[in-house]
Amino acid sequence: MTSELFLQYLFAGITYGSIYAIVAIGFNIIYNTTGIINFAQGEFVMLGGMLSISLHTFLPLPLAIAIAVIITMIIGALIEIIFIRWLESPSVLRMIIITIGISILIREAALHVWGEGVRSLPYFNGNEISSIRILSTNVSPQVLWVIGVCAVIVVLLSLFFKFTSLGQEMRACSSNRLAATLCGINTKNMVTLSFMLSAAIGALAGCVVSPITYTQYDSGTGLAIKGFTVAVLGGLGNSMAAVSAGLLLGIIEAFSIDIVPLAFQDAISISILLIILFVRPHGLFGSKEAAGLKEF
Amino acid sequence: MKTQRFIPFFLLALVLAGLQFLTQITDTSYYLTQMTMTAYYSLVIIGLCLVMGYAGQISLGHAGFFAIGGYTSAVLTTYNLIHLLEKGNSFVLFLAGKGLLVNGENLYGESLLYVTPWLACILALVLTALIAFLIGIPVLKLKGHYLAMATMGFGIIIYRVVLAWEIMGEADGISDVPGFTLMPGITVNGDFSNRIQNYYIACTILLVAFILLQNLIHSRVGRALRAIHGSEEAADAMGVNTARYKLYTFVLSAVFAALAGIFLTHYNGGIGPSEAGIMKSVRYVAIVAIGGMASMWGTLIMASVLNFLSLRGLFGSYDDAVFGVILIIIMLFAPDGILRLHIWQRFKKFKTGK
Known part of the structure; x- marks a missing residue:
């Protein structure tokens, strides 16, 4: 394997890896506050991509992405409020089936809104063929965008959980929910917030990765x-x-x-x-x- | 006592025969095609009901077992062995000597040589049982989310394999699968003239499987399974070999799924990768959930009704969405199935005046 090929593979690996990491963090945020694996997590990524593509037809790119992230965030909150908030100590099996059902619904809704076609956002800088020379290989600027945005998300999240009182409340909620309730933390709101947070980061990841991997309803x-x-x-x-x-x-x-x-x-x-x-x-x-x- | 237990099954058989009679007198015998397919899908679902409802283990990979059965049988009965025979392959010669190969001819008059459907069927069932056994040992040690994801992962691997493997026909699947002659005069195929016969073949298999499962869940094994569902630790402490019971029911339900896959493939004359898709597995789980998890009768009824409506195309392009909605509503408001809603209990209480 030549060193150039090696670097190409490495950059591709890091790009996809960062996206996987963001999706995984989305899983973890919800898992920590609720003990639920949200099987609809991938749909947030798809929604972020699809919404920003549609909005970009009449809005500038940064604004389209921002609105797409906010809409996905609201959808995340609604999912929690409608389907999960009022259940009293549901069994794991029940929660698995409910979140699978939600993911089917979002996917089918996307199919009917956007069709089966493959779409993508334009490249943030340059186009398909523009490249930046790093070490001894050429990479698309979008790859740097993906890696950069994912790194910023990770740093901001860790700062949020460590230093803001809201983040600390969420952490309290995840380590011991009963104790958190006794300290006056509204744990139910923390759960809603965790859904919003993971929907938002999923959507943002969906936007930055869309030019490279394309977005489809499924x-x-x-x-x-x-x-x-x-x-x-x-x-x-x-x-x-x-x-x-x-x-x-x-x-x-x-x-x-x-x-x-x-x-x-x-x-x-x-x-x-x-x-x-x-x-x-x-x-x-x-x-x-x-x-x-x-x-x- | 013993004869009493068979009354419901006898009634079920009567209903199945009655439905056929109904299509005959109303001149709607075109429904029989979907009814036959429904019976095979119901076979998968009652098998899954044993694993989910009674042993309490979720499986999101049952379409995988269905596909392993169907595809193995389809490949073996369509793969032309004539060149191997001409080259004098000793294994093919051995099979031919035992009468396990059949001759045929394609549209262009070239001679073909296949494995007989009987041998293909047995090999497919053995292969499925073996895979289910090997997968089941590690997978069934997992619980909850991990079990769901692991079985789903297995299902996706099978889907990817059938989609990417040339011998499986890739995205086109396998077509021109010959009929399956069970006995002289009784053949599973999609022939127009054979429709009534095939409906009864499917119903007989379903009924036999159903009686088998009903007997199983009312036996020692069934009680052990329900103990596992209630609390695995408690069942363990009472001396139930939980790992073995879970594994056996998993393998049994996988074999049921494979059997349905084999027969449906011969009936339709082909199989495609969508049969292995994740949505199929989710649909099977959804129907078991709607039927009330631990209710064989409820599952059988729901499987028949919903599969039939779906196959008739009643839900149109919203097919998957309908199953998603039903799944969510059932899980939110009636996690024990609609046949066990509190409304019924309240109604009963109201009737008895308590």
């Missing part, structure tokens, strides 16, 4: 599976570990093209998911003791 499902793989790989609930796990999966996937046909690429990441579930269900970076206390 592009959420694949991303959800990959994001879940990454979330489990890093240890469910651990957002920072999801970043390294995401990059790892992205790079493995990118280099696997050299060995197996593209059509089996999804099968590779799912095999990784299955192996990690069987061998280390607490994730690469999680501790076994902590995982034993959680309920999956």
Whole structure:
């Protein structure tokens, strides 16, 4: 393998890996406050992409993206308020089926609104063929956008959880919900907020990645599976570990093209998911003791 | 006592025969095609009901087992072995010597040589059971979200494989699958003249499977499964071998799905990758949930009604959306199925005056 090819694969891996990491963080935010895996997480990414594409027909790009993110955020909040908020201690099986149902609804609605066609946002800078020379290889500026935006999201989120009182309340809610309630935190609002937050970051990721991967009504499902793989790989609930796990999966996937046909690429990441579930269900970076206390 | 237990099954058989009679007198025998397909899909769903409702394990990969059965049978009964025979492949010669191959001719008069559907069927069932067994050992150790994702992952891998593998026909699937002659004079195929016969074949298989499952859940095994559903730890403590029971029911339901896949493939004369799709698995889960999870009768009724309506195209392009909506509504308002809604209990209380 030439060094140029190596770098190409590496950049592709990092790009996809950052997106997987964002989806995984979305899973983790909701999982931490509710104990629910939101199977509709991938649909937020699709919605962000689709909405911004539609809005961009009459709005400038930054404004279109901002509005798309806000709309997706509202949809996230509505989902929580309509379907989840009023349930009293629902079983895991019930929550799985409900979120799967929600993802089907969003997907079908998208199919009827936008059709089966493949769409994409224009490149933020330049076009399909413009490239920037980094080290000894050429990369599209959009790749830098994706990596940059994902990095900013991760940094802002960690600052939010660490230093703002709202972020601290959410963390309190995730470590012990009863204790948080006793301290006067409205845990139900925290859950709604967690849905809004993961919808928003999912939508933003969907916008920046749209020029490269294109957006289709059913592009959420694949991303959800990959994001879940990454979330489990890093240890469910651990957002920072999801970043390294995401990059790892992205790079493995990118280099696997050299060995197996593209059509089996999804099968590779799912095999990784299955192996990690069987061998280390607490994730690469999680501790076994902590995982034993959680309920999956 | 024993004969009493068979009365409901006898009535069910009567209803199935009655439906056929009804299509005959109202001259709507074109419904029989969908009714036959419905019976096969219902077979998958009652099998899944055993795993979900009784053993309490979710499986989002049952379309995968359906596809393994259907595709294995389709590949074996359409793959032309004539060149291997001419080259003197010893294994093919052995099969031919045992009478396990059939000769045929295609449209251009070239001679073809296939594996007989009987052998293909048995091989497909054994393969499915083996895969279910091997997948089941690690997967069934998982719970909740992890189990759901792992089975879904398995389903997606199967989908990707049939979509990308040349021998499986890629996106086109496999067509021209020959009929399956069960006995001289009894053939599973899509022939117009064979419609009534095929309806009864499908109903017989469904009925036999249903009686088998009903007996199973009212036996020692069934009680063990319900104990597992209630609390796996408690069942373990009471000496129930939870891992083994979960695995056996998983394999059994996978075999049911494969059987349905095999027969439906021969009936339709082909199979496509959409049969392995994730939406199919979700649909099976949805119907079990609507039927009330741990209710074989409820599941059977819902499976028949909803599959039939869907196959008739009643939901149009909203097909998947309808199942999504039903799924959410049932899970929100009646997680024990619509046949066990509180309204019925209130109604009963009202009637008895309590």
